[in-house]
Each structure stands twice: as structure tokens, then as C-alpha cells.
Amino acid sequence: PAGPGGAAVPRAGLKKLVLPPDYSGIVFPEKPKLKFMDKVPAVPKVRREPRRLRDIRGPSREATDFIQGQYGILALGGGYLHWGHLEMIRLTVGRHMDPKSMFAVWRVPAPSKPVTRKSLGHRMGGGKGPIDRYVTAVRSGRLVVELGGRCHFGEVQPFLAQVAQKLPFPAVPVSRESLREMRREEEEKRLNNQNPWTFERVVTSNMLGMRKYLSPYDLRLHGRYWGKFFLKHRV
Amino acid sequence: AGTAKMAALSGRTGWLRGWLPALPLLRRGSKAVTRHWRAMNFQRQKLLAVTEYLPPRPAVPPRCLPAPGDHPQEEDGYVRLLRRQVEEVFRSSRMVAVCQYNSMPDEDVVLMRHYLRKHNIEVKFVLNEIIRPVLAESKYRNLLPLFVCRNILLASPETRAKEMLRVLKGIPQVNLLGACIDDTILSRQGVENFARLPSLEASQGQTVGALSLLPSQTSSLLQRGPFLLTALLDEHIRRLRDTGAPGQPPQGQGT
Numbered sequence: 462p463a464g465p466g467g468a469a470v471p472r473a474g475l476k477k478l479v480l481p482p483d484y485s486g487i488v489f490p491e492k493p494k495l496k497f498m499d500k501v502p503a504v505p506k507v508r509r510e511p512r513r514l515r516d517i518r519g520p521s522r523e524a525t526d527f528i529q530g531q532y533g534i535l536a537l538g539g540g541y542l543h544w545g546h547l548e549m550i551r552l553t554v555g556r557h558m559d560p561k562s563m564f565a566v567w568r569v570p571a572p573s574k575p576v577t578r579k580s581l582g583h584r585m586g587g588g589k590g591p592i593d594r595y596v597t598a599v600r601s602g603r604l605v606v607e608l609g610g611r612c613h614f615g616e617v618q619p620f621l622a623q624v625a626q627k628l629p630f631p632a633v634p635v636s637r638e639s640l641r642e643m644r645r646e647e648e649e650k651r652l653n654n655q656n657p658w659t660f661e662r663v664v665t666s667n668m669l670g671m672r673k674y675l676s677p678y679d680l681r682l683h684g685r686y687w688g689k690f691f692l693k694h695r696v
Numbered sequence: 697a698g699t700a701k702m703a704a705l706s707g708r709t710g711w712l713r714g715w716l717p718a719l720p721l722l723r724r725g726s727k728a729v730t731r732h733w734r735a736m737n738f739q740r741q742k743l744l745a746v747t748e749y750l751p752p753r754p755a756v757p758p759r760c761l762p763a764p765g766d767h768p769q770e771e772d773g774y775v776r777l778l779r780r781q782v783e784e785v786f787r788s789s790r791m792v793a794v795c796q797y798n799s800m801p802d803e804d805v806v807l808m809r810h811y812l813r814k815h816n817i818e819v820k821f822v823l824n825e826i827i828r829p830v831l832a833e834s835k836y837r838n839l840l841p842l843f844v845c846r847n848i849l850l851a852s853p854e855t856r857a858k859e860m861l862r863v864l865k866g867i868p869q870v871n872l873l874g875a876c877i878d879d880t881i882l883s884r885q886g887v888e889n890f891a892r893l894p895s896l897e898a899s900q901g902q903t904v905g906a907l908s909l910l911p912s913q914t915s916s917l918l919q920r921g922p923f924l925l926t927a928l929l930d931e932h933i934r935r936l937r938d939t940g941a942p943g944q945p946p947q948g949q950g951t
Binding site: 515688 | 747750
């Protein structure tokens with residue numbers, strides 16, 4: 462609204478009263494805080510296992526959607542989580558959340574994959590090293606922890622972002638709506654791409670003999686994954 | 697040595713004695729999944745560059761089109777209530793004055809409300825964004841230019857403009873902008889003139905007096921002729937008496 466002389470007079474206007482959010486359908490688990498995870502599984506493995514880095518590669522098949530909570534941490538790359546990471550998550554989330562009104566749930570199992578390491582300063586050879594620690598493999602697109610309760614995303618986002626920053630792979634705090642929005646945007650991008658040449662099309666029909674330079678996994682990964690990295694900007 | 701070569705490169709087809717691959721694959725270099733960013737084949741890099749995402753480009757860029765405008769939000773119950781109240785004010789009061797309101801201390805606001813209440817005038821604070829649509833649809837369209845800045849409405853079922861002006865004269869922060877009295881829109885000057893008008897009883901008496909002025913003059917009008925004649929004759933007698941004083945006063949014809 463213009464005042465005399467043409468200058469706009471800033472006004473607050475009527476207060477738009479917002480209804481408080483509806484937390485009626487939320488079921489709290491018995492223990493709201495995150496469970497303690499063991500460093501070593503109850504039956505430690507004797508046989509040393511091969512590295513099997515393919516459990517990091519590609520998109521995740523499990524734990525991609527929310528189960529109990531409303532907010533969580535989504536992994537945007539592959540990696541191994543060991544006990545130190547899990548303790549950090551457990552303690553940080555436990556410190557910042559209010560157990561009376563919020564609850565947290567693990568979406569990642571306890572470390573079970575043994576990882577070996579040779580002692581420092583020795584040359585190659587002499588067999589495989591002893592088991593150093595146990596880790597859990599996390600692929601991109603998997604939820605690590607879930608949070609829920611009578612809270613809104615703004616309350617939860619700061620410490621989830623803090624935790625996500627400390628993880629060995631890129632991660633981002635999400636809510637149910639933001640994840641849905643992310644998936645919808647991805648789908649929209651895929652549909653309204655103006656480029657007639659897509660990686661998928663080139664690989665499936667082996668145009669120009671490109672499969673000589675690509676891996677057979679690229680048939681499945683469609684150029685969105687490279688090693689353990691997830692290329693977010695690719696369609 | 698032969699078995700070692702077989703064990704190392706067992707997946708290769710075309711493995712014949714003396715055949716060496718042009719590119720010694722898997723001898724040195726990293727595995728598929730590495731901690732660092734593994735260098736991509738140049739052909740692969742070219743393929744990724746060619747198959748990048750191209751966003752849609754509409755023929756008319758969206759910033760050249762008129763702004764879409766936010767969808768009108770569903771009306772608040774609170775907004776509806778305030779609108780109803782404003783309509784009620786306009787319907788029930790004979791006099792509605794619009795004043796500009798600058799911020800006053802709270803106790804002064806209370807005092808002003810008290811003085812105006814004594815003259816049966818109610819003070820109402822209104823928001824422009826509510827009152828503008830209400831006025832635009834009603835018959836008070838011409839009051840719209842008044843509702844620009846912070847303002848208050850002084851509503852009353854009686855038209856006591858003089859007392860209102862006297863109260864508002866003592867408050868410098870509230871300035872009268874205009875009023876609507878008995879379905880007549882008046883400016884500030886108009887309100888002052890209206891206040892200076894005599895009260896209804898006095899004006900009624902004045903009207904009655906003005907109307908009965910002519911009839912009251914009727915008797916004097918009718919008697920004017922004979923009065924003139926009487927005055928002339930008296931004057932004549934006096935003059936004759938004066939001239940006939942040394943002599944004999946003439947026998948005056950009596951009338």
C-alpha cells in the first residue's frame with residue numbers, strides 16, 4: 462500500500478493463526494533412545510572374509526523408506542560404518558533429543574563384517590592381516606537413523622545435520638515430505654529431460670561400442686553411480 | 697610362470713601362448729570401488745558429458761510472463777468475523793468518522809476512549825486489508841481512499857460532531873480525515889461546518905419563525921393604508937392649527 466508521496470508504508474497486517482500440528486497417529490516404542498550397538502558381534506568371526514566392496518556399490522535395496530519415524534538421515538553415498546560412528550550417532554542424538562516427546566530408531570544393523578588391517582610399517586606379503594574391526598556396509602539411498610515424535614523438522618534438523626556431516630559418506634537430514642519431494646523432483650527431471658541421448662539408452666543399445674569402456678554394472682547403474690559415489694546431478 | 701599367468705588373467709578370452717593384451721588391465725590400477733575418485737576413461741567422460749541433463753526451455757521465458765500470483769488462501773474464520781463486525785458497525789451507526797491514528801501511549805488511548813464513550817461514541821481499530829474489500833462492495837466506495845495508513849473508526853448512533861471535534865482537538869496524534877454522517881460523506885471542513893450548525897431544536901424553531909414571519913406581517917400590511925391616511929390627516933390638522941393659531945382655529949372636520 463502506497464502512502465502519501467508514493468512511498469510504501471510497511472505494515473504487519475493480520476496475524477495468520479496456524480493450527481498446531483496433529484501428532485495423533487504416532488506410536489512410541491518402549492525405549493525412545495537409540496540402542497547400544499556392540500563393537501564386535503556376539504559370536505566373533507574366526508575366518509577372515511574377502512573385502513567384497515560390492516556391498517557399497519550402487520543403490521540400496523533395503524531401508525529406503527520410513528517405517529516408524531518422521532525424520533531421518535539419508536545416505537547419499539556408499540561407505541562402512543564402524544563402532545565409532547555408531548557411538549557418535551547414538552550419543553549425539555541422545556544428547557539433543559527429548560526422550561519424553563521424541564524417539565529414535567536404528568535403520569542399520571550392528572557391525573558384522575570383519576575388516577582386516579596389516580600392522581603399520583611392514584612390507585607387502587606375509588598373508589592377510591588380522592581382523593581389526595567390524596563394520597556395516599551402507600549403500601546410497603539408505604536411511605541410517607529415524608527420528609519421530611511430537612516435534613517438527615526445524616527442531617530436529619540442526620543436530621541431524623551435525624551427525625550427517627560426521628559420517629564417512631555424504632548424508633543429509635530428511636523428513637517424509639522432503640524425501641517424497643526429492644523422489645518427485647528426480648522423476649520429473651527424468652521425464653522432462655530435453656536431451657535425446659541418455660546414458661541408459663546408449664548403454665542398453667551399445668551405441669558406438671561404448672560398452673567396451675563401461676562396466677557391465679553400468680547397465681544397472683545408468684551412470685548415476687561411480688564406485689561408492691552417488692552422482693546426484695546425473696539424471 | 698605359466699600357471700601364475702593363467703591364475704592372474706584367467707578371465708581373458710583369446711588367451712593364447714604369446715598373446716599379450718594391448719592394455720595390461722588389472723595389473724596395476726585400482727579396483728572398482730575406491731576411497732578416492734577413480735579416474736574415468738576418457739570415452740566414458742565424453743559419454744557423460746553428452747548425456748547430461750538439459751532442462752526444458754519454454755519459448756517464452758517465465759520472467760517475461762506476468763507473475764502467476766499466489767492462489768488466494770482459504771479465508772480465515774477470524775477474517776470473516778472481523779468483516780462481519782465492520783459491516784455491523786456501518787449498518788448500525790448514523791455517524792462514522794475516519795481518523796488517522798499515530799501511536800499514542802496506552803493510558804492516553806484509554807482516556808480518549810473514555811471521553812468519547814461519554815458522548816456515546818465508540819472507538820474501533822480497523823485493519824485496512826479487512827475493511828477495503830468490505831467497503832469496495834458496499835455503497836461506501838468513496839471512503840476507500842481514506843483507508844491507507846493506520847486508522848480508527850469513531851462510530852455513534854447519534855450525530856454529535858461538536859463534542860467529537862472538541863475531544864479530538866485535544867489529542868494531536870489522532871487526526872480526523874473524513875466522516876460519513878447520515879449517508880453523507882463529509883470531509884474535515886464539512887464536519888467542522890456540520891458541527892457549527894445549530895442543533896435540531898434550534899433550527900426547527902428558526903424554520904418555524906421564518907415560516908411564520910410573513911403571516912405575522914399580514915395584519916400590519918393590511919393596516920398600513922389607513923395608518924398612512926391617519927398620519928397624513930393628523931399632520932394636516934397640526935399645520936392648520938399652527939397657521940390658524942393667531943386667528944380662529946377653523947372648525948376641523950372630524951374623522
